[in-house]
Amino acid sequence: MSSGVGTLRAPAGAAPRSRSRPGVATVYRWELFKLRFQKRTYLGLGAAAVVPILFVVAVHFRHHRGEGGSDFAFASYLTKSGLVVPLVLLLFGAVWMFPLITALVAGDIFASEDHNGTLKTVLTRSLERWQIFAGKALAALTYAIVAIFISGTVAVIAGCIQSGFNSVQTLSGTIVSAPKGLELVYMSLLIYLIPIATVVCIGVLLSTITRNSAAAVVGTLMISLLFQLIGILPGLGATVPYLLSTQFNAWQGLLRQPIDWAPVVRAAWVCAMYGIPALVAAFLVFLRRDVAGG
């Protein structure tokens, strides 16, 4: 090694250093940067982009063969307006696709530090643990938001190519113009982020506790599926409005005339009921844990 060490030292008698401190934004930026280099990022975002295209292709062929299901909301409008495609995807994506895409990063973002042994590296720099936690959690949420909006935007584009940029019939039977329909689609995506944020919180909790990416990702998906299972079990009907899975349908309130805000408000507090304790638990675990491995 070279003898240049001396040049790295502060001059003798230098004044005490006042280090300008990094913050949550620094961690956040670097977490997003790191996501650019990880396969799971592209796996998730790729799925978010490809699934709407596959869906539109499937609808196209079914329509040309004269087949067509009409057993779910908007089904009969799929070939009449491309703006319906993202809404149908929101409907079905809640089952496992969007929770899985979200969990891919949320479940990995802390566990991968354990896997790589890098937690000790970052915790011995100039950042408090809470700053690292906040930066990582925000990055996981950002990824989920990007995934949802990529999926929605690709669905809008693919749907409009297939069925045209046409007016949409709401769940109340009224017709709204295409531009208004587009606005409702993106508002629906925003509302959809409420339960997605809760999935992020659950993923972060499992990532922190298990310290194992695979366990955290699968665990997050299992919890999401469990809520749906509870929803269809006989005798548990009273719990349905308070299940996480139900909140994935809150956006449908926007598709009524007048807009029904009740499911949106309920989604906000029900999701907070699940998400905040999960996030606080993850925070406390991360704050107090011994970094003994790696």
Add this chain to the structure above:
Amino acid sequence: MTDAPPDAAPASLGPAPVEVRGLVKRYGELEAVAGVDLTVHAGDVYGYLGPNGAGKTTSLRMMLGLIRPTEGTVRLFGRDPLESVQALDDVAGFVEAPTFYPYLNGRRNLELLGSFDGGDARERIEQALETVELSDRAKDKVGGYSHGMRQRLGIAGALLRNPKLLLLDEPATGLDPAGMRDMRLLIRRLAEQGMTVMLSSHLLAEVEELCNRVAIVRSGKIVYEGAIADLKRSAGATYWLTTTNDERALAVCRAQPGIEGVRTAHGRIAFTADDAAVAELSQALIEARALIQMLTPQTVTLEDLFFSLTEGDGIVNGGRPAGEPATLEASR
């Protein structure tokens, strides 16, 4: 080998770089660290020695705030690393192997660490890479680095912080001979620049060459802390003696004050004594007409003392038994 390190670092004002008191870490029934007390003074190159599982790495992790002690306190320049990360402002280093993001290249990893350090740390990246001779490989992903390259990148990452205290956990482990030599030279240069260095190592010859003070830990407890020179002095020098009349010489040795551990082995007389006692013994042997044919001092190495303290009964040639308070502080 260059000049031997000084026995003690120059005295300095202000809190010690490392001050550990009553440090204990228990995992259930297992007591990994059992009441460690040690002080690293400014300018020390301090060796932290012990067999595998003795609690060295756990202690270092507690010093860096990675693990919460069950009992006891750690102060780095007077600040508790558990209270605020500001306690690490003048501190850098790594425990076990330094770790990086394998999918980022070396420079990106250092940029990340520099950003996490704040201040002007990022401005030192090129110099740090040059110092550890990784400039040519800085664009390669760390996942493809050899162990030695990662160790060097670990040092570069530490230097970004422009630390006053460097904590290194077995920095030369896994390096080839050239890498070990380079690491040794680098640590010596850093120490010469005034950096305080605390390093754990299994390489006792290296510690003996680099360090002025050591702590030796066994089963989570410090069995010795102080200057290496003091440790050797406490052990006393061992001598081998052959005379014209060994039978008479043996009797003289046993009767002579200051001569201890007298025994015969391999046809020679062995004993331990300090310089003054040996001089008086020489005179006594002449008077007893047991003329000296050979009197050879046997050098006690740190390795001898280490094994005596960590494997044996903890007694170094009549020195302090292990487990008693280690009070041999370097004269300052």
